[in-house]
Amino acid sequence: MSPFLFIDKGQSLQQQIHSQQEKLQNCLACPDVWIPLENNCYLFSNTSATFGAAKEICNRAGAYILEDQSPREKSLTKTKGYDKMWIGVTDNRQEGVFVYESTGTRVNNGDWVKGQPGGGRNENCAVAYKDSNWQWHDYPCNHKFDYVCKKTKGTFKM
């Protein structure tokens, strides 16, 4: 979509305003297949993937693997029927230091299941379990799980 506003002289001012508002709303909406919730857009995987592949797919869309889930995000996720899904949190770079993939910032209050993470060097990626109310376990990154890409509304190229 063009960022420029075109004024049609045949339209009343009110019509022009309405038309520009519609264009703006289209810019702020989520693209096809992505699900809107509050200020974000979500893409739910159809097939499972390793953590690295999931990350690449999300990054290619300018998004990142879902991280901490709000209660509303958890409700949305529940509708998808996943048993487990990746969370964009790893200690790949430094064992025991979990960081958010999207920002590289350290996870201080991760939503870990009690006793997790506990896999040491063999388990460097976080997985949310439905049966644990989507709390996290650490898991080997080369396993394949479902995943959700998340992106802020209005950041898509038109």
Ligand SMILES: [Ca+2]
């Ligand atoms: Ca680890």
